[in-house]
Amino acid sequence: MCPLGSGESVTSSVVDAQAIDLRVVQRQVDGVLEDFLSEKARAATGRGHPPEVVQSVRDFLAAGGKRIRALLCVVGWHAAGGQGDAASAVRVAASLELFVAFALIHDDIMDDSASRRGRPAVHRVMRAQLGGGERAERLGAGGALLVGNLALTWAQELLHTARLEPGRQRLVHGLYDAMLEEVMYGQYLDVMGTGRGADDIEAALRIIRYKTATATIERPLQLGAAVAGAGEAVxxxxxxxxxxxxxxxxxxxxxxxxxxxxxxACAPGLSDLREGKRTVLLALGLGLADPVQRERLGHLVGRAALEEREAAEVRDILQVTGAREQTERMIASRYEHVLRVLDQAGFPQAADRALRGLAAKATQYTS
Structure with a gap:
């Protein structure tokens, strides 16, 4: 990720007849975030608020992330015929990054994840600051919960200061509210469904649609389009x-x-296997496994103390049953569907090229 900095002015054009420069868009989004959080830090100092709260959010954003939601939001604006000053779309895009910070900080608390983006998760950092132990664990989770809440509050503040045209403001805010609701339902399904019906592929896909698909791709694109005044067809x-x-x-x-x-670029992990996370990959593995393999998966997946040698056994089962290959086929078929939709969409050339590039990035990334 580019370091947070002022970047180019958001009033500058980022599109020509050939391409949308996504690196410029990312720097613009990061510039809005840095300016916003710098002002929050100054306000916290002036009011005697604990400075580490803003710094926690700042550190979380600086740790990485693909900024794919922000990029899609601005590309959605271009695809819908956005012209001239992209400042409002960039501000809405920056708001999405604070929303993502909120969602991931809370997700890590619920999963008790050890790390995020190569760094200790926020609740683990706060737990360590309190010295460890059961009390520190509880208070660290509570502190991180509040940091996440502030990230969401600030996301909505950025949204409300995006200077939207009056006729478009209601649609933008309605889409944003729908996205929040969908993510909450998806997270609920994920938390309450873990460990139950793990071989139900449709249930796993339902969690993905609510928790990830809408908030990662669909709503960011629609938000950018709404800023541009898009109609129903777009x-x-x-x-x-x-x-x-x-x-x-x-x-x-x-x-x-x-x-x-x-x-x-990305090392095999243990978190999903230790959590017993209800993924499509696991559902396929259970469905394709023979009785012995199924028993081993049931015994190993979901163990908090799962060791690497046991995880290797799980990976082997998911490989030999064909679950891994079938998941790859599902990714490929969805990517091909997206390309067919783009073939028929008739978006401006620059937006079409950017969307195709982002679609490839979203399905083929390695870290």
Whole structure:
């Protein structure tokens, strides 16, 4: 990720007849975030608020992230015919990054994840600051919960200061509210469903649609389009390409968490296996496994103390049953569907090229 900095002015054009420069868009989004959080830090100092709260959010954003939601939001604005000053779309895009910070900080608390983006998770950092132990664990989780809440509050503040045209403000805010609701329902399904019906592929896909597909792809595209004043046809197109692309994005993420990437950029992990996370990959493995393999998966997946040698056994079962290969096929079919939708969409050339590039990035990334 580019370090947070002022970047180029958001009033500058980022599109020509050939391409949308996504690196410029990312620097603009990061510039809005840095300016906003710098002002929050100054206000905290002036009011005697604890300075580490703003710094926690700042550190979380600086740790990385693909900024794919922010990029899609601005590309959605271009695809819907946005012209001239992109400042409002960039501000809405920056708001999405604070929303993502909120969602991931809370997700890590619920999963008790050890790390995020190569750094200790926020609740683990706060737990360590309190010295460890049961009390520190409880208070660290509570502190991180409040940091996440502030990130959401600030996300909505950025949204409300985006200077939207009056006729478009209601639609933008309605889409944002729908996204928040969908993510909450998806997270609820994920938390309450872990460990139950793990072989139910449709249930796993339902969690993906609510928790990831809408908030990662569909709604960011629609939000950018709404800022530009798009009509129903564009919104429908973004649903038809956004949901399958969001599913493919999460399917790739699930594969990376278990197997890592062939190029070594992402190492195999243990978190999903230890949590017993209800993924499509696991559901396929259970469905394709013979009785002995199924028993081993049931015994190993969901063990908090799962060791690497046991995880290797799980990976082997998911490989030999064909679950890994079938997940790859699901990703490929969704990606091909997205390309077919784009072929028919008739978006401006620059937006079309950017969307195709982002679709490839969302389905083929390795870290």
């Amino acid at each position: 919104m429908d197109t973004f649903t038809r390409l956004g949901l399958p692309l969001g599913e493919a994005f999460q399917l790739r993420d699930d594969l990376l968490d278990v197997f890592g990437s062939p190029d070594g």
